[in-house]
Amino acid sequence: MGSQWGYDKAYMRAKLEGYRSRAAYKLMEIQKKSGIIRDDDNIVDLGAAPGSWLQVERTLTRGRVIGIDLNPIATLDGVETIVGDINDPEVLAELQSMVDVVNVVVCDASPKLSGHKSYDQARIIELNEQALLFSCRILKQGGNFAVKSFQGTDFPDFYQDVKQHFHSVRTMNTKSSRKGSTELYVIAKNFYG
Numbered sequence: 609m610g611s612q613w614g615y616d617k618a619y620m621r622a623k624l625e626g627y628r629s630r631a632a633y634k635l636m637e638i639q640k641k642s643g644i645i646r647d648d649d650n651i652v653d654l655g656a657a658p659g660s661w662l663q664v665e666r667t668l669t670r671g672r673v674i675g676i677d678l679n680p681i682a683t684l685d686g687v688e689t690i691v692g693d694i695n696d697p698e699v700l701a702e703l704q705s706m707v708d709v710v711n712v713v714v715c716d717a718s719p720k721l722s723g724h725k726s727y728d729q730a731r732i733i734e735l736n737e738q739a740l741l742f743s744c745r746i747l748k749q750g751g752n753f754a755v756k757s758f759q760g761t762d763f764p765d766f767y768q769d770v771k772q773h774f775h776s777v778r779t780m781n782t783k784s785s786r787k788g789s790t791e792l793y794v795i796a797k798n799f800y801g
């Protein structure tokens with residue numbers, strides 16, 4: 609988490625500015641550096657609770673903003689939500705019944721961590737692969753995908769998998785990530801379809 613002070617500062621800033629979590633600043637940074645969201649895009653956010661990314665997304669586009677999470681997301685103006693697992697075919701079907709065109713998928717989902725490093729790393733990459741599969745099923749050709757991941761033994765294989773589906777793929781660290789964390793974001797643009 610870096611210095612306790614650094615964590616508290618971001619936490620306090622989020623509280624003061626009305627964001628549901630400090631994660632909001634990560635998406636702002638991703639958007640500033642990579643411009644994955646255009647102002648008329650429809651966005652699907654995987655692992656969206658409590659909803660700070662949804663708050664940021666709502667300011668970035670006039671399009672639809674739809675969040676999916678295992679946990680309910682408290683109401684946000686202009687945001688639609690689905691409670692469920694991204695691996696559940698019914699969740700995919702519900703989403704497809706709600707929206708025809710999806711331009712951007714973002715995923716900040718994290719599994720519950722056990723504290724066993726290699727097990728947790730494998731679970732995270734598994735969730736990343738599930739998010740990639742979900743995205744490939746709903747994204748419009750030319751669409752963009754951003755997903756949180758972690759450096760580790762399985763990461764290079766996941767990165768190669770993303771490259772098979774998008775013209776341009778790179779990784780990005782955010783300043784808002786906790787110091788010493790292996791967290792990174794994979795930014796994938798221009799879905800082959």
Ligand SMILES: C[S@@+](CC[C@H](N)C(=O)[O-])C[C@H]1O[C@@H](n2cnc3c(N)ncnc32)[C@H](O)[C@@H]1O
Pocket residue numbers: 628629631632654655656657658659660661662676677678679692693694695716717718719720735
């Ligand atoms: C770090 S939080 C996301 C924070 C969010 N980006 C925000 O700004 O408020 C990670 C979320 O991933 C969700 N999650 C983990 N596995 C999931 C799955 N298989 N399907 C849906 N959501 C999942 C968790 O329930 C949790 O709410």
